Amino acid sequence: MQVDLNNEFPHRHGLIYLNHAAVGVWPKRTADTIKAFAEENMRQGAADYPHWMGVERRLRKRLAWLVNAPSSDDIALLKNTSEGLSLIAAGISWQAGDRIVISNQEFPSNRIVWQSLAGQGGELVQADLSGPDPEAALLAACNARTRLLSISSVQYATGLRMDLERLGRHCAAHGILFCVDAIQSLGAVAFDAQACRADFVVADAHKWMLGPEGIAVFYATPQARDRLSLQQFGWHMVEQAGDFDQLEWQPASSARRFEPGSPNTLGIHALDASLSLFEQMGMAAVEQLVMQKAAWLITWIQSQPDLELVTAAEPARHAGIISFRCRDLDRAAHERLYRALMAAGVICACRGGAIRFSPHCYANLEPLPAAWQRVRESGGF
Numbered sequence: 001m002q003v004d005l006n007n008e009f010p011h012r013h014g015l016i017y018l019n020h021a022a023v024g025v026w027p028k029r030t031a032d033t034i035k036a037f038a039e040e041n042m043r044q045g046a047a048d049y050p051h052w053m054g055v056e057r058r059l060r061k062r063l064a065w066l067v068n069a070p071s072s073d074d075i076a077l078l079k080n081t082s083e084g085l086s087l088i089a090a091g092i093s094w095q096a097g098d099r100i101v102i103s104n105q106e107f108p109s110n111r112i113v114w115q116s117l118a119g120q121g122g123e124l125v126q127a128d129l130s131g132p133d134p135e136a137a138l139l140a141a142c143n144a145r146t147r148l149l150s151i152s153s154v155q156y157a158t159g160l161r162m163d164l165e166r167l168g169r170h171c172a173a174h175g176i177l178f179c180v181d182a183i184q185s186l187g188a189v190a191f192d193a194q195a196c197r198a199d200f201v202v203a204d205a206h207k208w209m210l211g212p213e214g215i216a217v218f219y220a221t222p223q224a225r226d227r228l229s230l231q232q233f234g235w236h237m238v239e240q241a242g243d244f245d246q247l248e249w250q251p252a253s254s255a256r257r258f259e260p261g262s263p264n265t266l267g268i269h270a271l272d273a274s275l276s277l278f279e280q281m282g283m284a285a286v287e288q289l290v291m292q293k294a295a296w297l298i299t300w301i302q303s304q305p306d307l308e309l310v311t312a313a314e315p316a317r318h319a320g321i322i323s324f325r326c327r328d329l330d331r332a333a334h335e336r337l338y339r340a341l342m343a344a345g346v347i348c349a350c351r352g353g354a355i356r357f358s359p360h361c362y363a364n365l366e367p368l369p370a371a372w373q374r375v376r377e378s379g380g381f
């Protein structure tokens with residue numbers, strides 16, 4: 001269905017928002033939903049709580065659709081990606097000599113959590129992704145004692161997009177748990193947890209999913225959730241949630257077992273509204289637009305003699321993150337350039353000593369070259 005993206009993203013005049021790999025923008029429908037939800041809370045509190053529960057059920061269905069989960073029972077609503085990864089790390093009973101494989105390009109959340117296991121049996125190996133075949137490097141790091149491979153679907157700094165199906169095939173064939181940090185994919189490009197045979201998929205809402213901070217999707221297959229001992233307990237994670245007189249309890253068979261207490265209803269309303277936009281557009285259309293923006297940026301960067309692309313140019317090797325360096329500037333100068341871009345209304349990031357642009361489907365890139373020129377000519381780098 002057609003969506004009027006100009007109406008959904010009525011930017012402040014002059015702002016070029018290229019920062020969905022950090023914190024994204026809400027569509028108008030999400031802002032409207034939250035205004036109405038605030039009004040409802042002020043006027044009548046939770047008088048219509050059953051309706052809120054309906055929104056929560058719909059969000060689980062929408063998230064199941066977005067990751068292509070077989071069932072919304074496979075979806076838990078957590079606070080953030082780090083929480084999901086921590087539940088996995090703490091929930092597995094590690095044995096001495098067990099190996100965990102990640103890459104050397106991971107965002108700290110997908111490294112620190114595994115490093116925290118030192119002394120509990122988990123031996124961490126970080127494969128170098130800089131070679132011509134990054135997946136081969138990850139697979140070569142897996143040995144017979146490997147229990148888990150955890151990888152970002154798209155690397156936060158270089159923008160490198162992984163071949164998840166290839167990794168998942170290897171993990172399935174060798175009994176290795178496959179964990180995907182999908183925060184840089186979900187909402188930007190199509191994702192298929194079943195096709196890539198992921199055991200776990202984790203992602204926060206505030207980047208490409210166009211939602212707020214503080215609400216995240218945690219996908220776990222029924223077999224994978226049974227492999228995790230529970231770390232958090234409360235009324236909400238039991239099978240008979242809401243039956244407060246019941247003294248006997250068992251954990252919910254669904255992924256709700258990872259949600260100990262009251263849900264984040266504010267975040268749930270916001271994310272549900274944001275995902276309705278993807279549902280209306282279809283993820284194929286969203287992906288096509290994101291890839292068009294990325295291709296436009298790549299062509300522009302390649303046409304500038306002083307710029308050097310960090311992100312791989314092949315479409316299969318990137319999603320919405322495009323990072324680049326200026327040949328004549330050192331690391332500190334890139335930080336100054338980034339601050340000058342921000343001051344000029346080009347909202348972006350500096351990661352790994354490079355400028356990182358991450359436009360979503362609605363971005364208008366036409367004014368970018370002129371804004372870039374103005375900032376570069378202003379000097380001081």
Ligand SMILES: Cc1ncc(COP(=O)(O)O)c(C=O)c1O
Pocket residue numbers: 021022080081082083107109110152154155156181183184203204216
């Ligand atoms: C790959 C990746 N994982 C995780 C996060 C953030 O995790 P959290 O949702 O815990 O804030 C980021 C944020 O930039 C990221 O790029």
